[in-house]
Amino acid sequence: MKKIVIIGGGFAGLNAAKFFGNAEGIRVTLIDGRNYHLFQPLLYQVAMAALSPAEIASPIRSILSHYSNIEVKQGYVREIDKAKNIITTEMHEYTFDYLILACGAQHSYFGNKKWEQHAPGLKTIEQATEIRRRVLSSFEKAEIEKDRNKQKKYLTFVIVGGGPTGVELAGAIGEMSRFTLAKDFREIDPKLTRIILVERGPRTLCSL
Numbered sequence: 001m002k003k004i005v006i007i008g009g010g011f012a013g014l015n016a017a018k019f020f021g022n023a024e025g026i027r028v029t030l031i032d033g034r035n036y037h038l039f040q041p042l043l044y045q046v047a048m049a050a051l052s053p054a055e056i057a058s059p060i061r062s063i064l065s066h067y068s069n070i071e072v073k074q075g076y077v078r079e080i081d082k083a084k085n086i087i088t089t090e091m092h093e094y095t096f097d098y099l100i101l102a103c104g105a106q107h108s109y110f111g112n113k114k115w116e117q118h119a120p121g122l123k124t125i126e127q128a129t130e131i132r133r134r135v136l137s138s139f140e141k142a143e144i145e146k147d148r149n150k151q152k153k154y155l156t157f158v159i160v161g162g163g164p165t166g167v168e169l170a171g172a173i174g175e176m177s178r179f180t181l182a183k184d185f186r187e188i189d190p191k192l193t194r195i196i197l198v199e200r201g202p203r204t205l206c207s208l
């Protein structure tokens with residue numbers, strides 16, 4: 001019996017696990033720091049309050065429950081010992097014959113890590129709900145502000161990075177201000193909303 005350990009239950013890890021699902025002579029252990037698979041492409045909809053977190057998160061256990069040779073463990077992998085074929089989480093050690101790393105990617109602030117406290121990235125539910133909180137509370141402040149110039153300040157949003165996430169987010173804030181704002185907030189003129197998308201490359205969506 002060969003033991004395969006997969007770290008990460010994102011698209012890559014899940015597909016790798018399914019590939020070996022119910023295969024003879026193979027046991028798979030999928031380990032993820034969280035117990036749900038996150039559908040990242042719709043995170044911006046959570047950030048803009050169009051979807052709730054539960055709509056883009058599904059338990060990894062249920063996704064893989066019909067594969068008898070796959071077990072799912074929650075744990076954050078801290079260490080990999082290549083010589084001994086052991087990985088260590090905060091709770092446990094696992095041995096393996098083959099290891100698949102599917103840990104995903106992290107956002108980059110291009111050397112400006114200190115920006116993170118002012119502008120969270122958009123890779124996790126926590127970050128999406130934090131963006132949602134900040135945007136909605138800015139709308140609320142604009143609603144009670146009588147000074148039009150100050151109102152404008154609360155309704156100005158700057159997004160740094162004109163890749164797919166930045167462009168999607170800019171579009172979603174635009175839609176939100178035109179539809180939600182116009183309907184639910186009585187004191188705000190949606191036309192005051194400004195969305196500034198900053199991109200250092202020659203155009204937006206450079207990577208596509």
Ligand SMILES: Cc1cc2nc3c(=O)[nH]c(=O)nc-3n(C[C@H](O)[C@H](O)[C@H](O)COP(=O)(O)OP(=O)(O)OC[C@H]3O[C@@H](n4cnc5c(N)ncnc54)[C@H](O)[C@@H]3O)c2cc1C
Nearest residue numbers: 008009010011012013032033040041043076077103104165
């Ligand atoms: C806002 C946004 C919009 C996007 N839109 C699109 C789109 O429209 N089309 C498209 O094709 N792609 C899109 N993408 C990209 C796509 O979502 C990613 O390429 C994809 O999710 C990457 O999958 P992955 O399995 O490599 O990593 P992830 O989905 O990031 O999964 C990695 C997993 O590993 C786990 N993990 C990480 N480190 C550890 C550790 N040390 N121990 C245990 N577990 C760990 C994490 O908890 C996570 O569950 C978008 C991404 C974002 C953020």
